[in-house]
Amino acid sequence: MLADMSLRIALLGLLSGAGPASGYDLAKKFEHSLNHVWQAGHTQIYPELVKMAADGLVAVESEGARGRKIYTITPEGTHELRTWLTEHQPSVTVRSEVALQAFLLPLLDRKQAIAVMERIRAGFEARLAVLECQPGHGQALGRYALELGLRQARTSIEWADETLTDLRRA
Amino acid sequence: MLADMSLRIALLGLLSGAGPASGYDLAKKFEHSLNHVWQAGHTQIYPELVKMAADGLVAVESEGARGRKIYTITPEGTHELRTWLTEHQPSVTVRSEVALQAFLLPLLDRKQAIAVMERIRAGFEARLAVLECQPGHGQALGRYALELGLRQARTSIEWADETLTDLRRA
DNA sequence: GACGTCATGTAATCAGTTACATGATTGA
C-alpha cells in the first residue's frame, strides 16, 4: 500500500457514490463538488486511473464515443475505500497561504495590516458564497463536508471582523 | 519571481519577526509556532536558505559553534516579504484528509460512520488542546493566526457533535 | 565511553502543477 492514498480514495469514493464515470467526468466532479476538500486536475487523474486499473481497484467498463473510457470500481477498490475510511487516521498537515498572511500580519504597520485583513475577509466571503450556491445540501455524498466548510467560512469571517475591529481600535 | 513563494516568505517572516537565526532554529520554529499554518522540515529549509542567500534575500551573519550558520534578512528580503504580504492574493487550495473522510462518510453504514466521526472529533479535540497550550497569545508574530486556528478547531468540534447527534438519531 | 541533542547536509522518490499536444463532436 502507498503512503499517500488520498487521490485514489477520492476517485474511488466518487465512483462508489456516483456510479461509473470517465476520467473527464471525475475531473469535473473535482472542480465542482470536491474543490473545498481535495484538488486534482485531469493531468493527475488520468495517469492515476491507469495505475489504479493496474492495481485492480477500478476497471474500464466500456469505451464510448470520442475515446471516452468509463471506469467502474471493483470489489477490491470498494474494500480499499472502506478500509481507508474506517482505519486511516487522517493526517493534519495544514498549508494555508491565508493563515500564513495572518501569522505574519504583526510585521505590517496598522494601515497596511487593515488592508490585508480586508482582502482576507473578502476571500472568505467569496468562498462562503461559492459554498452556499453549491448543491449537495440534501445530496448523499459531500453533505457533511459541505456543512463543515460553511461553518468554517462563517467562523473565519467572524474572526476577520473582530480582528479588523481590534486593528482599527489600536 | 518564483510561483510558490510560501516557504521563502515563512522563513523571511521568522527572520524579520524573531531576529537572526540558524536553519536549525527556523526548523524548530516551524515545528512549534508555525505548525498550524505551514509545514517544512530541515531537509527543505537548509537548501532553501542557500538559494535565498544566492538571491540576496538573506545573508550569513556569522558562523558559530558546531558549524552553526546564523542567517539575517537583508533589505531586499524585507522588501520581498512586504510585497508578498501586501500584494499577493493568497490561493485557497484545500487538501484535507479529514474533510475528505467527512465528504465520503455517507458511503458507510450508520455504525461505522459514527465511529469515524468520533475519531475525527477526537482529532479536532487534540488539535485544540495543542493550540491552547501554545504561547503566542500575547506574542507579536502569530497571534492572529493562532486565534483563527482556535476558532476553527472549536467550530469543527461543534460540527462533529451535531453531526454525531444527527447520525445517532437517524 | 555512551547517549542525547545540536547542527548540517545530500539523494531518491513522490505528489502536484504547468505547458504542450492531439483529435472528435456539437451547435451557431
Add this chain to the structure above:
DNA sequence: TCAATCATGTAACTGATTACATGACGTC
C-alpha cells in the same frame, strides 16, 4: 466553417517527504 466543449494523454518541472549520512558538544 469556426468556436466551444468533450476527451485523452505526455513531458518537464517544482514542491515536499523519506531515508541516508556525518560530525561536534555536553553530561552522566
